[in-house]
Amino acid sequence: MAEERSESRLDGVERHEVVVVGGGAAGLSGALALARARRSVLVIDEGRPRNAPADGVHGYLGLEGTPPAELLARGRAEATGYGARFTEGRVVSAERGPDGFRLGLADGSAVLADRLLVATGLVDELPEIPGLAERFGRDVLHCPYCHGWEVRDRSVGVLATGANAEHLALLWRQWSGDVTLFAHTAPELDDEQRERLAARGVTVVTGRVAGLRVDDDRLAGVELADGRTVPVAVVAVGTFLAARSDLLAALGLAPVPQEMAGQVIGSRVPADPTGATEVPGVWVAGNVTQLAEQVIGAAAAGLRAGAAINADLVAEDTRRAVATARAAREVLA
Template structure:
């Protein structure tokens, strides 16, 4: 079996790309391993018409709508390898190998929990990355931001839009410059430089932050940006990554450094949200459709 495009990843980016390509009458295989990038998230927000939708429901609706398009096939498969060249890829899963003219990676990223007791358990429940996605539901509470370096200190200032009670925690890992301390002070933001020992919870919700010296800080919501890495398949393909580990693509075509392999969604940038990933998937699909249509019409 051969397809115009094999899409790897069935989240918002992959579903949106499959929809655009299906409506353009391209033969598409969408492969979804079943592991959601936002597995801990309870709701999708900031996605017009889908605000507050549980992620699994979002995926079910997406698949239902794709069923309208006979050239789009969805399979619950983990892709194990991709070999070949532009126009002649071999995409292999546990069930066999299919051919593809092009490949679109929508695999998202893997979040690596910080080595703080309680972090993994509270991720997606009381610990979040994006205030646009989760800030409304927890507005006007006591928020913390776990900063991992000076370069991230611009972030907590925007949190004041959702709450007046913000504390920045450096976990004892770096010094806060005096000019930034002054800005925080003017905004009413506290700075805590002592190391964090553990996150204390009640009924799966953050209650307080315990410091290494035994002190306790009351806190109901924590924002953090833990390290992220690409899934194994992306790393094996050898596509070029930027200094932060995100896949580099042509800004217009969305093609990676490997000819014929494209990318869309969270694996491209720290700017990660369902609606942003969906838009990125449609962008890549549109460019793929244009390229394939011209190629098939002109014979090369």
């Protein structure tokens, strides 16, 4: 028979084989894999999913359009059914010692773990323009693959702040024939870029963006600093993708820049294809390490990390069993 889960207590502190920090798609998928492998698993979730404002999750085969909260509720129920445990809270400290990893929570409690899976995701840092944050996820959007179909054929204003202005505008052009690129603080477009944009029917508007025009709680246009207002129904913006990495930094894992099309788009925590980091015993999965990962990709990454963690624990269990067997033979010799 398989061994019982090794959930225990040390000096009154609850201990698990694996603690998963973050209860999104990546964390839940990892917890599910580990619970099905008969590991003791605790998921600590702060309850701040990145996609909370979205109406549905898209591109997830078989679950297309599922509301984000419903997808997470299903995942929690599935993992719970195999024995995973959940607690709501925020991890505020982490340290590695001889007894594994000790995590301190904001409520003053602590837990111990033999292994960590960190799936804390990222934060979208928006340009400092009035109105963007309030409408983010509604008619201020960041990902055409997540939201493009839902706003197809509507007038789209692409707000550019960096060197990938042309790329963003041409990408959104796939979903709408009415695209306006607001150059804002992006570098000056060269003649070839302007030619490509013109050939695709993308209008370029220069000048700094001052804010949004909203009528009856609906986006009506983009207001420029010179007083002009350009009508649009949707604003697409490239956000800076900042990994939620404070917990990992406390363990010695510093985030590094990630580039796309020659521009830094955010910060990520590096890991190998299984999610293993440079710190033994710590894995990462989802947007904390892959900034452009979609929900379905984050779930797959969590599964890979969960399987890798279980394999690592199997190897450790085997080493201990061999040591015990050898010690027993020496006693009998």
